Amino acid sequence: MAIHEQDVAMCKRRDFLKLAACGAAVASFGGVLSACVGGSSTEGAESAAATDQVIVAMNTGSEPAAGFDPLRAWGCGEHVHEPLIQSTLITTDENLEFQNDLATDYFCSDDGLTWTFAIRDDVKFTNGDPLTASDVAFTINGVIKGEASEADLSMVREAVATDATHVELYLTKPYNMLLYTLAVLGIVPEKAYGDDYGANPIGSGRYMLEQWDKGQQVILKANPDYYGEEPKMKRVVVAFMEEDAALAAARAGQVDIAFTAAVYSDQEIADYELLACETVDSRGISLPTPQPGGTKEGDGGVAYPVGNAVTSDIAVRRAINYGVDRETMIKNVINGYGTPAYSVCDKSPWGSPDMKVETDVAYAKQLLDEAGWAAGADGIREKDGVRAAFDLYYASNDSVRQALSAEFANQMKELGIEVSIKGASWDDIYPHQYSDPILWGWGSNAPVETYELNYSTGWGNYACYKNENVDSYLDEALAMPHVEDSYELFQKAQWDEATQQGVAPQGAATWVWLANVDHLYFKRVNLNVAKQKPHPHGHGWSLVNNVDTWSWS
Structure with a gap:
């Protein structure tokens, strides 16, 4: 069913009551923040501007459970970001092009199996020890051998420091995408790394950990011995809050920038403005392509059923892609704060323009008619005794996914396709991952x-x-010694005009992508956050990738 204005009004009334209920918690948290800036919330704002400090409200899921340890999950995993406390070999700029950090140069062998990095010799950790190629090798090998690591370097057999300023990575297969992992993998000191590293990190990055009040906040301070350009923001306070508490903290003037959601986007806060950051945070629905039957092994060796009687028909998958109205969905569900999604990589250099499809309901219906899907008495189509009906699963704790699912189901009914939405936990969703459409978040x-x-x-x-x-193009893309040369191959895997093959809507139509969801923040009007990279999936630390360049005006 569609979302109506009265439903939105009811939601906003409930949100107001939640804000009132969380007031005491915010007031308590405000004591911690005031202690950081040395005064009341108003004084805190003036202090932040005067002392090059910023207070950021992030969601509670952004607090690193294992601490600030790159060998575990800090900076890597599903929600990648720059580690700030540690340096990386390379980094990416706002155009997603690689720039050197610790590395002064790097290159790949012709066979794609050996990557060599030259390391600068003027870097030291915050304990005074010099950073050498041995530390780089130790970090990479630690990720390879670490069962708890969320960084994927499984394609690297071993890293070897050939001297103090050179390290070589020996791969088991050509895999140039490892550069993107290295761009967020913080280098740790071999001699000072231990079990308590996550709580007491030693790095060589732009910032040092000054204080961590678990469950509440993290305070970072500028590293006085940083080898790069001196950070403009000398102190960064990150407060971990639920969504409604973050809004209340902004209203109280206790934070300088706070994450928020589209449901709050029409709120007005004195001296704050809404910042909408572009993302590659895509919402899309997987469409199982096989006929039902058989199983496929998932995580933990569990065998799950495969196939769907409706989405296995390519005509149905193509019709869904042409029939969905993404613009209306974005307007109705996320108040216009997003852009239509056609793939998992729309704004990226490796994204294919051929993935884009214009809404054409008449053509979608034509595809279904030609494929033999005839409308029944209730308007739902059937073919060979199969009703054009399927379940769509979504994470029940995500209100945006619920609303997107409901809007999608409403739109599909016009095509004669019946979609029953099922909110569930991920534990209950995964058994359906290969047999039923699921609304995912990627990017x-x-x-x-x-x-x-x-x-x-x-x-x-x-x-x-x-x-x-498709597989051939993807494998060939990974084998390119120069990443830039892989972009066209990734694009051809999405759609190859010569062979008329690929996963695009006019081809196999394996997914229907709906929206790239903007990341929204309430920001003080005089806080300049500099140019942001596209934010990946996950609403958290990616905001402060460039916090060292922020300033007050």
């Missing part, structure tokens, strides 16, 4: 998901689509 500043969601044996190939031509 990264790397082509990893473009590969994994479309490759035959990819961990994200929930559509269970197999195509040798």
